[in-house]
Amino acid sequence: MRTSLWTVHQSPICTEVLRIIPFGRIWSVVLSLVILSIFTLMTLTSVNAQQAGTDTPEQLVEKMKQGGYILYIRHAATDHSQADKDLTDLSKCELQRNLSAQGKEETKIMAMALAKLEIKVEKVITSPYCRCVDTAKIAFDRYDIVEDMRATFYTNEAETTHLGDYLKSELTKKPKAGFNTVLVGHTANLRDVTQVWPKPEGVVHVFKPLGEGGYEHLGRITPVEWAPLAGIN
Amino acid sequence: MLAPVIGILMMSVLAGVFNYQTQEQGKLLTRLQNVDFERAQKLMQLSNHMATNHTQIYELLQTAETVTDEGEFYDEGKRYLYNIFSIETQIEEQIEQGPDSASLSKSEIELFESLLKHISDYRVNTTNAMLMATVDLALAQSVMSNSTKQFNLLNAKFLAFNQSIQQRLNQRLASHQDAVEQKAGLFSGLFVSTIIFVLLLSGILSSVLSRDLQRVIKKLGDLVSSQKKQEGSASSPVNELTTLAIAIEGVRESHASLKQARDNLNKSNQELSKSYATILERESTLEELNAELEIKIVEGKKAEELLLEAKEDAEKANEAKSRFLATMSHEFRTPLNAILGFSEMICSQVFGPLGADKLGAEKYAEYADDIHHSGNHMLLLVNDILDISEIESGRRIITKEAVDIDEIIKDCVRTIRKQVEDKCIELSVELPDEVPFLYADKRSFIQVLLNLLSNAIKFTKQNGSIVISVNSGKEAIEIAVKDTGVGIDPDRLGRVTEPFSQGVKNPYEAQDGTGLGLSIVKSLMETHDGELVISSELGVGTAVTAVFPASGLEERPNVGSFHTPNFTH
Numbered sequence: 001m002r003t004s005l006w007t008v009h010q011s012p013i014c015t016e017v018l019r020i021i022p023f024g025r026i027w028s029v030v031l032s033l034v035i036l037s038i039f040t041l042m043t044l045t046s047v048n049a050q051q052a053g054t055d056t057p058e059q060l061v062e063k064m065k066q067g068g069y070i071l072y073i074r075h076a077a078t079d080h081s082q083a084d085k086d087l088t089d090l091s092k093c094e095l096q097r098n099l100s101a102q103g104k105e106e107t108k109i110m111a112m113a114l115a116k117l118e119i120k121v122e123k124v125i126t127s128p129y130c131r132c133v134d135t136a137k138i139a140f141d142r143y144d145i146v147e148d149m150r151a152t153f154y155t156n157e158a159e160t161t162h163l164g165d166y167l168k169s170e171l172t173k174k175p176k177a178g179f180n181t182v183l184v185g186h187t188a189n190l191r192d193v194t195q196v197w198p199k200p201e202g203v204v205h206v207f208k209p210l211g212e213g214g215y216e217h218l219g220r221i222t223p224v225e226w227a228p229l230a231g232i233n
Numbered sequence: 234m235l236a237p238v239i240g241i242l243m244m245s246v247l248a249g250v251f252n253y254q255t256q257e258q259g260k261l262l263t264r265l266q267n268v269d270f271e272r273a274q275k276l277m278q279l280s281n282h283m284a285t286n287h288t289q290i291y292e293l294l295q296t297a298e299t300v301t302d303e304g305e306f307y308d309e310g311k312r313y314l315y316n317i318f319s320i321e322t323q324i325e326e327q328i329e330q331g332p333d334s335a336s337l338s339k340s341e342i343e344l345f346e347s348l349l350k351h352i353s354d355y356r357v358n359t360t361n362a363m364l365m366a367t368v369d370l371a372l373a374q375s376v377m378s379n380s381t382k383q384f385n386l387l388n389a390k391f392l393a394f395n396q397s398i399q400q401r402l403n404q405r406l407a408s409h410q411d412a413v414e415q416k417a418g419l420f421s422g423l424f425v426s427t428i429i430f431v432l433l434l435s436g437i438l439s440s441v442l443s444r445d446l447q448r449v450i451k452k453l454g455d456l457v458s459s460q461k462k463q464e465g466s467a468s469s470p471v472n473e474l475t476t477l478a479i480a481i482e483g484v485r486e487s488h489a490s491l492k493q494a495r496d497n498l499n500k501s502n503q504e505l506s507k508s509y510a511t512i513l514e515r516e517s518t519l520e521e522l523n524a525e526l527e528i529k530i531v532e533g534k535k536a537e538e539l540l541l542e543a544k545e546d547a548e549k550a551n552e553a554k555s556r557f558l559a560t561m562s563h564e565f566r567t568p569l570n571a572i573l574g575f576s577e578m579i580c581s582q583v584f585g586p587l588g589a590d591k592l593g594a595e596k597y598a599e600y601a602d603d604i605h606h607s608g609n610h611m612l613l614l615v616n617d618i619l620d621i622s623e624i625e626s627g628r629r630i631i632t633k634e635a636v637d638i639d640e641i642i643k644d645c646v647r648t649i650r651k652q653v654e655d656k657c658i659e660l661s662v663e664l665p666d667e668v669p670f671l672y673a674d675k676r677s678f679i680q681v682l683l684n685l686l687s688n689a690i691k692f693t694k695q696n697g698s699i700v701i702s703v704n705s706g707k708e709a710i711e712i713a714v715k716d717t718g719v720g721i722d723p724d725r726l727g728r729v730t731e732p733f734s735q736g737v738k739n740p741y742e743a744q745d746g747t748g749l750g751l752s753i754v755k756s757l758m759e760t761h762d763g764e765l766v767i768s769s770e771l772g773v774g775t776a777v778t779a780v781f782p783a784s785g786l787e788e789r790p791n792v793g794s795f796h797t798p799n800f801t802h
Binding site: 080153 | 302303304307308311315318356357360361364365368369
């Protein structure tokens with residue numbers, strides 16, 4: 001049994017239907033997705049962030065033993081009473097600033113450590129400056145002099161870019177399995193390309209080549225750290 | 234006469250040439266001066282850049298003692314070194330600029346090259362200073378002071394260069410002015426000599442010309458006298474003037490005959506143009522006639538078309554009338570058959586003598602009821618048919634007045650209350666805040682509303698709902714009746730306002746009603762210049778809206794809701 005209703009409704013002439021956007025739910029989802037993707041993007045790109053490189057020397061040694069890394073070695077300590085006088089002919093060592101006795105000593109120790117830790121080196125590329133050649137000679141007794149490794153101190157923009165490109169390509173190349181590549185060079189070149197300023201003289205910065213993807217800076221080993229690492233003296 | 238003309242020509246040519254030359258030279262001068270001026274400006278600019286850069290390098294070196302990030306120190310320093318490279322490049326460009334006489338003198342080129350060498354030395358020195366800064370600041374600073382000395386030398390060289398350019402600018406200007414003065418002198422000399430030349434020339438020319446003229450006249454005289462001899466006229470002393478007079482006479486004669494011929498030609502020309510004008514006139518008249526004929530043809534065709542249309546319309550109306558009559562007769566036949574049948578059954582006392590037993594009494598009562606029902610039905614039919622024919626022939630009296638919609642709805646609701654209750658249908662009314670007056674015939678409006686409501690009730694099942702709503706706008710007032718009934722088949726929707734068609738032909742549904750309701754409503758709406766809008770969905774419901782044109786009468790606010798007491802079921 002139903003009741004018949006007899007009410008007279010007073011409806012306004014126009015009844016509008018307001019659609020209220022559920023701001024809370026949908027928008028917050030969208031916003032969080034956006035933030036998440038930005039964050040992911042940043043993390044991915046920061047893979048090549050140059051200032052990272054936080055591996056400890058021990059970790060670096062372990063990795064180098066496996067092979068597949070690039071060792072960028074700044075030339076060993078030099079005698080700062082000497083100065084680069086004339087760089088037109090880089091074979092003339094007497095017109096350049098060369099290694100000091102300390103530098104030569106530290107390089108020998110590094111060589112011994114590398115041998116003891118069985119860190120294998122496929123090839124050695126060096127800048128033509130005498131201090132770099134000497135470092136390579138003492139450490140590995142073999143080297144390839146590459147003109148494009150020369151310092152970018154005195155070069156103009158075009159030349160600096162050219163040398164930078166060369167270094168960049170070297171940092172992305174993978175050595176053969178089980179081996180590492182050594183680059184002996186200067187502060188300026190590494191700074192131009194990777195924003196890393198290798199310090200002090202003789203320091204080794206380790207990079208992981210990623211082929212087409214670039215490279216990754218892992219960390220560094222200073223000259224004084226080799227002896228304890230390898231258990232020498 | 235000729236001579237002065239020639240003279241003026243020559244002088245203007247000369248003047249033009251002189252002007253042009255001066256202009257050209259002026260332009261060249263300006264160009265050269267511009268090149269040199271810009272070069273001087275550029276050098277000033279570059280020396281300023283050098284100075285600023287040098288200061289910045291100096292400041293950088295001051296920070297060398299407290300530097301924490303050597304890499305950043307190197308980055309900044311490298312920027313300043315690049316600036317010096319750029320300045321060197323720009324100076325090289327200055328040397329290469331300016332072909333022909335805007336090029337630099339040998340000594341100037343040498344000056345430039347030595348400038349470049351010094352800048353390069355300065356740069357190398359500065360680089361060394363920066364490299365040493367973080368290792369041995371004192372040494373670096375001494376190297377830097379060397380650089381500063383070189384820098385000062387550079388500045389001096391820049392200045393010297395500027396001065397030499399300045400000199401050249403002034404020199405060039407002076408020599409240009411001298412050249413102009415020289416030329417001016419030359420020109421005035423030429424001017425004078427031209428005048429003399431012209432005077433001489435005119436003297437020579439006049440004598441030459443008069444000689445030629447005499448020769449020509451003599452020739453003419455010989456010609457005329459030979460002619461005269463042939464004609465046999467007396468030969469008069471021939472001298473120049475007579476010969477000339479005779480010649481002139483002959484020319485005059487031929488001129489006269491020529492004139493005559495020309496006049497004749499003109500006359501015939503005029504006549505030709507006259508006849509041509511007549512032809513054109515005739516042509517235009519013909520065209521006008523043509524156009525009129527065409528219009529007449531088109532009008533004739535149109536009239537024919539209209540006649541055909543009217544004929545068709547008449548035929549259609551006739552058909553409709555015949556159909557109506559046929560259906561109507563059919564509709565009458567059904568109740569008549571019922572009356573005859575049932576009354577026969579009572580007469581022949583099929584269920585036994587009247588009033589004899591209970592069964593018979595029941596049955597006979599039933600039949601009587603059926604007969605009464607059929608009679609009523611026929612009466613309704615007759616009424617409705619009369620209504621339609623009245624409305625359509627215009628014999629129905631329509632008096633339009635201000636109708637209170639509110640009141641009428643209340644009345645109609647009261648009228649159909651029982652039927653709604655019996656079927657337990659929910660009825661509600663929706664009115665706007667301000668209900669306008671309707672300008673219509675009151676009786677017609679009631680008829681429309683009652684018709685729509687009875688249809689809604691008829692076709693809505695138990696526990697359905699009906700809504701009466703009023704919507705008023707600028708153009709129209711809409712009164713709608715919506716129900717939740719069985720709905721109308723979409724195929725039949727178009728024909729539902731035709732007489733004797735009912736929406737759903739289901740013999741098991743109650744078929745009260747004459748089937749003329751909606752067609753009456755439609756006709757009534759048409760007489761009020763309104764329309765009837767029907768929308769429906771099978772199984773869902775139907776909405777019928779009567780649209781009246783806006784009344785323009787003042788709206789009266791709604792007096793408020795009213796409730797009639799609830800009727801429980």
